[in-house]
Amino acid sequence: MEIADIAKRLIAIESTSGKEREVQEWIATYLSSKGFNVELVEVLPGRPNLYARRGESKILFATHCDTVPAWEHPNAFNPIVKGNMIFGRGALDAKGQIASLLKAVEECSYPCDIAIFIDEEKDGTGSKEFLPNKKYEGAIVLEPTELKVAVGELGGISLEIKVKGTFAHGATPWAGKNAIKEALKIVKKLEDIVREQKGNSELLQPWINLGKIEGGRDSYVVPDQCSLLIELAILPGNRAIDTFERIKPVLQGTEYNLKDLDDPIEIERESHLLSIVERTFKNLKLEFKETFFPSWSDAHNLHAKGIPCIILGSGKLQLAHTPYEFADLKELETLKEIIKGILAQTKPGT
Template identity: 30%
Template sequence: MGIYERLCDLVAIPSVTGDEKDYGDALARELEALGLGVERQELAPGRFNVLARGANPRVVFCTHLDTVPPFFGPRLEREAVHGRGSCDAKGPALAMIEAARALLKDGEDRIGFLFTCAEETDSAGAALANAKLAEPWRPAFTIVGEPTENRFAGAHKGVYKAELVAHGVAGHSSQNVGPSAVHELVHAIEKLLATDWGRHALLGPGTLNIGTISGGVAANVVADRAIASLLLRAVEPPETTERKLCACLSPHVELMKPYKSYGPIEFHVPHGHEPIPVAFGTDAPHLSRWGKPLLYGPGRILDAHTDHELVTKRSFEQAVADYTTTARELLARAEVVR
C-alpha cells in the first residue's frame, strides 16, 4: 500500500475529541510494526495516549490523536490528501512515523513517540503524560507536529481564558436603583479593550477577544447578573495578565478562575532556519518535563478546522525529510542536554 493510501486510511478513522480510541489503536499498530515498545496511557475509559520508544528515547516525536468536529472522510487527489485531520494532525503523525522508519533502519533507536488525546480541548492527555514521565524516558527534545507550512516556529502565544461575572441589584428601570450588572460589565469591558496587553519581539502584541456577553431579563428591569467570556492570546506571564485584568474590574465584577492559562512558549529552532511566529496553541505548554520543544509540520493552519482541510503531497514529503534530518541533528547533541 502506498504512503498516501495509508494516510487516507488514517483519515478515514473518526477521532473527534473524546472518540480517539480506534485511531490510537491504528497508530499503535504502526509503531509496533516498527519494532518499538508501545504503551497505552489511560486518561479515561476508552481514551488514552499512545507512547512508543526505542531503548533510550532522547528525541520524541509528538502530535495529537484528536480532531475537531465534524468528521469527514478522505479524498485522494493528484496533489493532495483531503479530509478531517489530514493536516491537523494525521499528516504530521504519519510523516513522523516515516522519519522514524528511516532512523531505525540506520540503527538509531534513541527515539520515542507521544501521541496525545484531548489537545483540541484542554490538553488533558499532554498533562497526564507530563505528570507520569518516568525512566527510561529522558527526552532532551520533543518535536511537536502541527501544520506550520514546513517552517519551524520560534514561539506561539499563550492563552488566558476566563469569565467575568458581574453582580447587580434587580429593580424597576424607572427608579434610581442598582447597580446594574450589565452596566458594570460594559464599563469593565471598555477598560479591558483599551488595555495594553504587552508585546513580544517575535509574536507582536497580545490580543483580547470578548467572545460572549449575556445578562439581564428585560429592557425595563435593572440587571442583577451578567456574564462575559474572554480569551487573551497572551505574550506575558499569566500573573501579569491577571493583574492587568483585575485592575479593570469594579467591586461588582468578579474574575472567575481561568479555564486555561499559560504564557508564551518559545521553541528551539534548528540552525539555518528562520523562525516564524504562530498564533495557535499546542500541547507544548503542558509538556514542560519533555525537554526542549520544537514546532514544525506539513500543511497550513489556514486549512485546519475547515471543510476543505488538506495536506499536499509535496508538503508531506518535505516533512518526512525534515523530521528525519532534524532528529539526526538533535540526537547528535542530545547527550550534552540535561
C-alpha cells in the same frame, strides 16, 4: 501506504476529544509493524496516551490524536483528496502531521521516541499526565507552523465571564441595564490591556478572541445577563499573572472563572535541538525561518517537565478548527523529509 493514504485512514477514524482509543490503537498497530515497542497508557477511562520507542533516542517527537468536533466540515470523517490537498477534520491539526511522522519512521530505521497524546483540544490532560521514563534533550511538537520553526509559544489567559444587567422593556432601554452592552465594554478594555504588553510588534502581535457570547431574550427586552468565553494571548517577556492583575479591576462587579493562566515558553538559543533542526534545514536546502506558535499546545506541559520544545509542522494554523480544514500533501512530504533529517542527526554516534 503513502502519506495521503495514512492521513485518510487517520481522518476517517473519528477521534474528537473523548473518543481517542480507536485511532490510538490503529497508530499502535502501525508503529509495532515498524519495529517500535508501543505502550497504550490509559490516562482517562477509555482514553490512552501512546508511547512508542525504537532504539535509544534523546529526542521525543510528540503531537496529539484528538480533534475538535466536525462542526460544519463537509468531509470531517470522510476525507477527500483534491489535487495536492486532503480535506477532513484533523487533516491539519494534527493527523496530517502524524501521517508525515509515520511515513518518516517507515522509510528509515533510526532510533525514535514518539508520544501521541489525548485531550490536547480540551484540557491537555494527556501531556499533563505524561511521565517520561528518561531525560530528553528536547522534543519536536508537531503542530501547523507553515514549516517555520517555532522556538517558543505564546502564553494565555482563559476566562469565563458573566455580566449582570437589569431587565426593562426594549422600548425603554434607559430604564434597565443592558448586560450585553456592558460585556462589550469589558471586551474593549481587555483588548487595550492585551495590546499594551511589551514586545508588541507587527511580527509578534498579542490577540484576544471572544469565542462565545450568550445573552438576551428578545429585541424588545433589555438583557439582564451576558456570558462570555474569552482567550487572551501573553507575549514572550510578559508574565500571565501580571496581565491578569491588570485585568482584575475590569472584572469587578462580574462573576468570572479563571480557567487557565499560562506563561509563554521559549527554547534556549544554545539548545542542541535547535542546532540540529537548523542543520537539517540547511542539509535539505530549505529556508530556516523562526517564529512563535501563537496558540497553546502540548509543548507547554512538556516544557513544564523540563523538556525543551520546538513546535514544527505543515500548514497554516488559521485553517484548523474550520469547515475548510485541509493539509497540503507536498508540505506533508517536506515535513517527512525534515523528520528523517532530524532522526539521522540524533542516531547513536552522531
